[in-house]
Amino acid sequence: MVKKIYEIKNLNFSYGKNKVFEDLNIDIYGNEFIGIVGPNGGGKTTFLKLIAKILVPESGFILYNGKDLKRIKNIEYAKEVAYLPSEIRFTFDITVKDFLLYGRYPFEGRFKKEKEDIIYEVSKNLNIEIFLNKKISQISEGEKQRIFIAQVIVQNPQIILLDEPTSHLDIGYQFQIMDILKNLNEKGKTIISILHDLNLASHYCSKIILFKNCKIYKSGNVEDVLTYQNIEDVYNTKVLVYRNPFTKKINVFGIPSYILHSLSPLEN
Amino acid sequence: MKKNFLIVIFFLLAIYFGIFFGSKIYSPKEILNLSEIEKTIFLKIRIPRVICAFIVGAGLSISGCVLQSILKNPLAESYTLGISGGASLGIAIGVLIGNINSIPFFSFMGSILSFFLILTISFFKKFSTTSIILAGISLNFISSSLVLFLVSIVSYEKFPLRILFLFGDLSSFSSKILLYSSILIFLSFIFLVYSGRVYDILSIDEEKAKTLGINVNFEKYITYFIICLISSLCVSLSGIIGFVGLIIPHIARGLFGSIHKKIIPISFILGGSFLIFCDTISRVIIRPVEIPVGVITGFFGGIFFLTLLIKTEKIW
Numbered sequence: 049m050v051k052k053i054y055e056i057k058n059l060n061f062s063y064g065k066n067k068v069f070e071d072l073n074i075d076i077y078g079n080e081f082i083g084i085v086g087p088n089g090g091g092k093t094t095f096l097k098l099i100a101k102i103l104v105p106e107s108g109f110i111l112y113n114g115k116d117l118k119r120i121k122n123i124e125y126a127k128e129v130a131y132l133p134s135e136i137r138f139t140f141d142i143t144v145k146d147f148l149l150y151g152r153y154p155f156e157g158r159f160k161k162e163k164e165d166i167i168y169e170v171s172k173n174l175n176i177e178i179f180l181n182k183k184i185s186q187i188s189e190g191e192k193q194r195i196f197i198a199q200v201i202v203q204n205p206q207i208i209l210l211d212e213p214t215s216h217l218d219i220g221y222q223f224q225i226m227d228i229l230k231n232l233n234e235k236g237k238t239i240i241s242i243l244h245d246l247n248l249a250s251h252y253c254s255k256i257i258l259f260k261n262c263k264i265y266k267s268g269n270v271e272d273v274l275t276y277q278n279i280e281d282v283y284n285t286k287v288l289v290y291r292n293p294f295t296k297k298i299n300v301f302g303i304p305s306y307i308l309h310s311l312s313p314l315e316n
Numbered sequence: 317m318k319k320n321f322l323i324v325i326f327f328l329l330a331i332y333f334g335i336f337f338g339s340k341i342y343s344p345k346e347i348l349n350l351s352e353i354e355k356t357i358f359l360k361i362r363i364p365r366v367i368c369a370f371i372v373g374a375g376l377s378i379s380g381c382v383l384q385s386i387l388k389n390p391l392a393e394s395y396t397l398g399i400s401g402g403a404s405l406g407i408a409i410g411v412l413i414g415n416i417n418s419i420p421f422f423s424f425m426g427s428i429l430s431f432f433l434i435l436t437i438s439f440f441k442k443f444s445t446t447s448i449i450l451a452g453i454s455l456n457f458i459s460s461s462l463v464l465f466l467v468s469i470v471s472y473e474k475f476p477l478r479i480l481f482l483f484g485d486l487s488s489f490s491s492k493i494l495l496y497s498s499i500l501i502f503l504s505f506i507f508l509v510y511s512g513r514v515y516d517i518l519s520i521d522e523e524k525a526k527t528l529g530i531n532v533n534f535e536k537y538i539t540y541f542i543i544c545l546i547s548s549l550c551v552s553l554s555g556i557i558g559f560v561g562l563i564i565p566h567i568a569r570g571l572f573g574s575i576h577k578k579i580i581p582i583s584f585i586l587g588g589s590f591l592i593f594c595d596t597i598s599r600v601i602i603r604p605v606e607i608p609v610g611v612i613t614g615f616f617g618g619i620f621f622l623t624l625l626i627k628t629e630k631i632w
Contacts, residue, residue, distance in 0.1 A: 126529030139388040
């Protein structure tokens with residue numbers, strides 16, 4: 049029996065005078081690996097921040113396990129839901145170990161001694177033990193993302209929200225990060241992640257939410273959402289959608305317009 | 317461990333120099349057989365002055381340390397943000413219309429207002445970290461010229477105390493203000509250390525902090541309040557002393573990393589000791605004439621500030 053974790057009803061939100069969401073409705077179920085996709089400026093990040101309780105809806109409801117999100121204390125919510133922003137910029141250098149320890153704040157608060165064994169366990173699993181005593185500034189971009197994810201895992205949440213965890217990573221690191229998330233999902237965590245790469249989404253996610261112009265264009269199973277009609281309409285570009293014979297998953301291939309123009313109308 | 321030891325040595329040396337060096341230099345032996353007058357001078361003037369220097373230096377350093385973290389701005393401190401300037405203007409006005417005991421109150425109002433002004437401007441204009449500092453320093457200049465203007469239009473005799481102490485001087489504080497400033501600054505210090513973990517996280521990312529369960533706005537505003545309190549008490553005691561709050565936290569971070577539970581206490585001790593040293597130098601350098609301590613801190617601070625700018629050119 050899958051549990052409904054989020055129930056979003058008539059959600060309205062705007063930044064100042066800029067209306068973002070108008071009467072947005074969607075239900076999100078637990079234990080899924082959900083990919084949020086769509087063009088830039090389509091409201092994906094705002095949506096994620098609303099669920100993360102960083103932004104507050106103007107009107108409408110976000111129910112978390114049947115409870116109004118507004119009535120849940122930040123600290124209680126932090127014990128169950130973790131969020132990774134698309135970018136973390138450090139003003140001051142800190143050691144990786146200290147950075148990971150901050151993930152324990154919801155449990156240890158201001159005073160209690162942080163449980164360091166969790167840090168060691170997580171870093172062993174993610175293979176980042178060697179970085180623990182290094183400074184963040186000494187870590188390469190690819191490894192940094194793994195450390196950020198490690199902090200999220202240290203927080204031991206049921207639901208993990210991520211904003212483009214694989215952007216500006218090379219293909220090797222992309223798969224590394226996605227594999228970690230997949231692994232967490234198999235252990236029962238719900239993953240909700242904004243993804244730019246539709247192929248990563250189709251290969252890893254169990255559900256897709258497709259945004260266009262701050263509306264949910266379509267949501268559901270990968271096969272139902274990532275069709276060429278939907279993608280061409282949302283992204284305003286021609287694509288080839290096929291089932292990858294090797295992975296048996298949906299593959300999306302964007303066709304450059306100069307090639308499209310050189311094709312005869314018949315082939316088109 | 318070795319670093320902790322050095323800090324303690326630095327602190328003890330500061331106390332030693334602060335107490336034994338001045339217009340007259342004593343050896344520890346002489347202290348034991350002082351004349352009555354010398355004893356009084358010693359207990360009523362020199363020791364309170366060392367305490368005052370310590371409290372001011374410590375207060376400015378911890379507020380600088382926390383401001384830098386919350387604003388994610390390595391150049392922030394109560395001087396560069398215009399908080400001290402606002403406090404000094406508050407005092408000048410307060411002295412004209414009130415009495416000496418109300419100085420800290422006016423100082424506090426001045427600091428709160430100027431800080432609020434800076435935050436509002438930078439919020440609406442979406443200032444970069446650098447622009448906030450430029451705005452703060454401008455505000456300091458405006459406040460300082462207004463103070464001088466007030467001093468000029470009202471004859472100097474009308475001011476019940478040497479109002480020019482506002483430009484950084486440790487020789488004319490009132491011992492009553494020293495007493496309760498010490499208590500309040502110490503309590504604020506405890507509070508800031510108590511919130512150390514919150515500042516650790518806030519210095520990284522505010523959104524991340526929210527999702528870790530921190531009530532970001534509440535923590536920020538209460539901290540701003542505390543910092544204005546500390547800064548205004550410091551200005552009430554010694555006038556504007558710039559750069560201490562900037563240099564010391566950087567040294568503390570350089571030595572001990574970024575964990576606030578550690579660097580706030582270190583800033584407290586280092587900052588206090590540093591100002592005792594500066595004050596001692598200011599008393600000894602052209603003995604028996606005293607130069608304002610602001611001259612010494614400004615000199616060291618300015619050099620440090622420049623080095624920092626050259627090193628971290630990329631933030632400009």
